[in-house]
Amino acid sequence: MSKEMGNTEAAAPAVLDAIQFNGDGLVPAISQQFDTGEVLMMAWMNRDAVTETLKTGSVCYWSRSRGKLWRKGESSGQTQTLKDFRWDCDADTVLIMVDQVGVACHTGRRNCFFNAVRDGEPTEIADVETDPKELYGES
Amino acid sequence: MSKEMGNTEAAAPAVLDAIQFNGDGLVPAISQQFDTGEVLMMAWMNRDAVTETLKTGSVCYWSRSRGKLWRKGESSGQTQTLKDFRWDCDADTVLIMVDQVGVACHTGRRNCFFNAVRDGEPTEIADVETDPKELYGES
Numbered sequence: 001m002s003k004e005m006g007n008t009e010a011a012a013p014a015v016l017d018a019i020q021f022n023g024d025g026l027v028p029a030i031s032q033q034f035d036t037g038e039v040l041m042m043a044w045m046n047r048d049a050v051t052e053t054l055k056t057g058s059v060c061y062w063s064r065s066r067g068k069l070w071r072k073g074e075s076s077g078q079t080q081t082l083k084d085f086r087w088d089c090d091a092d093t094v095l096i097m098v099d100q101v102g103v104a105c106h107t108g109r110r111n112c113f114f115n116a117v118r119d120g121e122p123t124e125i126a127d128v129e130t131d132p133k134e135l136y137g138e139s
Numbered sequence: 140m141s142k143e144m145g146n147t148e149a150a151a152p153a154v155l156d157a158i159q160f161n162g163d164g165l166v167p168a169i170s171q172q173f174d175t176g177e178v179l180m181m182a183w184m185n186r187d188a189v190t191e192t193l194k195t196g197s198v199c200y201w202s203r204s205r206g207k208l209w210r211k212g213e214s215s216g217q218t219q220t221l222k223d224f225r226w227d228c229d230a231d232t233v234l235i236m237v238d239q240v241g242v243a244c245h246t247g248r249r250n251c252f253f254n255a256v257r258d259g260e261p262t263e264i265a266d267v268e269t270d271p272k273e274l275y276g277e278s
Contacts, residue, residue: 006259014261018254030169030178037176039169042232054256086264088251089244093181095252105228112227113234115157117193120145122153125225 002083008054015054015085016047020092026062027087027094031104034083034097040104041112043070045094057082059098076135078102108132141222147193154193154224155186159231165201166226166233170243173222173236179243180251182209184233196221198237215274217241247271 005011021027026044033040043061045053049069052060059080063070073079084097105112107128114126144150160166165183172179182200184192188208191199198219202209212218223236244251246267253265 004258005256008256008259010259011256011261015256018261028167028181030181032176032178037171039171039178039234042167042169042227084255086252086255088181089246089248089253090251091254093251095178107228109228112229112232113225114228115230116223116225117144117147117150117154119143120147120149122150122157 005084008057008082008085012051012054015087016050018091019050019087019094020090021047022092026064027092029061029094029096031059031080031096031098031100033100035099038111039113040080040098040100040110043072050094053082053096054085059096073101076102076106078104078135080104103130103135106132106135108135144223147196147221147224151190151193154226155189157230158189158226158233159229160186161231165203166231168200168233168235170198170219170235170237170239172239174238177250178252179219179237179239179249189233192221192235193224198235212240215241215245217243217274219243242269242274245271245274247274 019027025046029045030042031040046062049060049062059072061070079101080098086095103110108130109126114124116125164185168184169181170179185201188199188201198211200209218240219237225234242249247269248265253263255264
């Protein structure tokens with residue numbers, strides 16, 4: 001974590017107080033590589049995920065599909081170290097600056113936003129950098 | 140718009156087909172300043188907003204509070220010109236690269252993510268650049 005944030009664990013109650021969680025108790029969290037500005041992914045956090053992220057300095061989301069805390073990199077090793085924790089004017093979206101180990105996307109791409117319009121058609125614009133089998137093992 | 144995108148209006152049906160809109164018919168859209176990487180804001184798009192954005196090259200969102208299309212900059216003049224239109228691995232989040240005129244945030248700050256943890260406390264880290272009264276007029 002960056003020194004300027006200070007004691008993020010102590011800040012957690014005030015941050016939780018500020019953030020407007022939606023009806024499902026969630027807030028969207030955008031992660032951005034702190035030094036390059038690359039937008040890596042968007043996922044969701046609940047109160048526990050925000051608390052754990054601020055306490056440990058390692059990013060934790062809430063997995064809507066699995067219905068449990070998602071400690072980013074727990075299975076894949078592709079962790080995100082918290083560098084800055086920000087939220088927007090309406091306090092209903094979080095922007096976290098992180099240092100991403102390896103690849104952020106479960107497809108093995110560096111970031112999740114690899115679909116784009118090229119020559120008037122949907123096109124994949126990024127290559128797989130790490131075989132997902134290496135990230136999650138054969139199954 | 141960037142030349143590499145080609146005819147974005149023609150691409151709209153395929154893009155709409157790819158994107159997974161939520162139960163309310165919306166998808167979160169993150170906007171990022173195309174040349175600096177600054178994350179400006181997060182808002183929502185419905186099918187019509189995606190279509191209009193791809194057709195006009197000027198970013199249009201769906202205002203959940205007003206329940207209507209929100210042509211960014213229509214009132215304030217702070218438009219966003221589309222530079223690239225991307226979506227993620229699950230096709231449930233959009234990332235648009237834009238050229239932002241003036242300030243993205245209705246508070247008059249350049250971007251909406253001006254709240255952060257500093258010295259263990261929530262702190263505003265960006266100054267107002269343009270008086271909101273200048274953007275929206277006295278009321």
